[in-house]
Amino acid sequence: MSGERRAFPDRQVWPPVAREDSGGASTQPFPAVRSAPLPRSAPPPGPLEIPGTARGDLPASPAPAGRPARTALRVTAAVLALAVAVAVPTWDGYMTYKDARPDDRVHTFAAGRTATFQHVSWKVAVEESDGLPGDRPLEPDRRWLRIRLTRTALDPEGVIRRGIPDVEVRHPDGRSWMAQITEDDVPLTAAEHRVGTPYHYDVLSLVPRALAREVSVCVRPSSFRTIENESFEDSMKRTARESELNDNVLCFRR
Amino acid sequence: MTSPPGGAATRRRRPVAVPVAALVAAAGLGITAALGGLDEAPDDPPRRLGPGAVLDQGEFTTRFVESRATTRPGRYGGPDKRYLEIVFQVTNKGDETTGVGAPGQGGKPGYFFAGSLLRMTPEIRSDFGPDVFVQADGVPGKQLHPGMESTVVVRYELPEGRRPPGQVRLDVGTFEHPEGFTQEIGWLLAKDDDGPPVVAAQVTLPVRRKAAG
Amino acid sequence: MARSAPGRWRRLGGLLTGAVLATAAVAAQSFAFSRDDYSGPLTWTGGLGETVTASRISVRAEGVHAARAIEAGTSPGTSSGTGQRATTKGIFLVVDLAAxxxxxxxxxxxxVLLTESGRRYAATDKVNGDLTITGPxxxxxxxxxxxxxxxxxxAELAGARIVVHPQEGNGGLIEPSAPEVEIDLGLDEAAAARLVSTAKDVHTLAGKP
Known part of the structure; x- marks a missing residue:
């Protein structure tokens, strides 16, 4: 490969030398400027020094102390870049997830205590049962919890906050079970709903028998405010303005 | 500025050859364009099909079985209701279960199989569009499973006092499976660029009178 | 000439390395996850009779039957009598699940039933969902x-697997990497043929809705 190379003598290419055979053809694209050339920008004073040469940037002059440090730096940068590339979408996804499902604010109360939250007081009574009238017998590893939930409006605002609560049965380790409201005596209209009068929800839940004594009954009061004689549009606008989250949970231990 | 040396004859001929060639090319293009040769080739005209014909719709192989007028006793003792039914034998050639869907109505596009029924002449309008289902002995369904042939019925309720037409003509489209850039898109109605879905077949079905229950 | 040879070799080596790296970079793209891959479900697999736990749910396939028709068991509340039998032009595959x-x-x-040929069959809508695993x-x-x-x-039964996943949570988000359980029903050609030949005329779905 290298043997076939031929060396050529140096040859002037610019400015073009007049050739004998050119016969009037000129390749000069524009007339030459006759005046003296403009002064060049001043050359750097002192001996010409390419920056970096002295510091050993050229491969020809190895600097054993600098290279491993730089390799380590590059590896660290690569690892960091990878970590950021993985972490940012994950974090973003998690934040989106959390925005859609904010953490509950759990307020825990001892058995039989009355909890007051947002102008309403709540009370829970639980009764265990092995079977329900008119139902087939229960499997031996399960137990019914018959829950009586009492709500009392403390003032007119408590009457406005008479939306149906969500009820759930929870174990302290995070497991939970469904609870269903089967009956209630809560009046529909504000006129019938009296401040200070207790109203009830009857709730039913099926839990493992072994855990029946350990679970707590968790009530999530509705943040919905029912204002009498309000148009639907007004109520939608007001709800959007108030933007109250349903993230408060009152847990009653057994 | 001087030109390179050359014979007098060559010098005279050269300025002619290039302009002439250019002129011929331009004239050719112009004539082609004038005659419509640069327009997009027109699509194949829709196939004209009749009862019993089979159409390959990409995602489905569809046989147009028949169209029939039926009468059913009205609910709650009301007057009898009249329906126009169109019957298809549909085989899902895709890899996934899909639905019978619904034809488009009033500018709203349809979806799934019945979305390919682009237009019916005469048009029968109703609030919720026709009832589309898979007919079987017993419980009807709304799914088209891969590799299975299903009898799909599109049932239009005729407005009170309206007689069923003597025949219906359906404009039928086909489905294509475009390659998604980052994810599967699934089957879409075949279209010309961004135009409306292409009518692949026009199916004319005479309406058979039937006093079914 | 002798002096320039190593330099040229090095340049050739550099070019080759560059070409190899470029090829590798292009080839690596074919291993890149598509959007469907990296937001697709996380799958836990198992066989018939095994308990498979997929983060949120545990599922066991306890038995497989075939039938030509499905009948809903006595269900108070629904219209009794006619119209409760479902038929098919294929065959009904009934998988007993515990979850x-x-x-x-x-x-x-x-x-979803995932077949050897790569087809995905959704559970039939001809039976009342309350009587199936989707109900309770x-x-x-x-x-x-x-x-x-x-x-x-x-013909699609041999090699079929069942895919079970929990419903999306509330919040209206499509969840990436949702868990799912995939259970091989253990149907080889012979077992599938036997299942079809011994298919019951009617399979009754028990239980109250």
């Missing part, structure tokens, strides 16, 4: 035993 939740109450989404809430502490029913051509 429980690992923490909080869940519901099972309509299962599954909760920690006990197993819910219900069936999943598919309509398939008999």
């Amino acid at each position: 429980t939740s690992t923490r909080v109450p869940q519901r099972i989404a309509p299962p 809430f599954i909760q920690w502490g006990w197993w819910v035993r219900k069936a999943a029913v598919f309509e398939v051509p008999p």
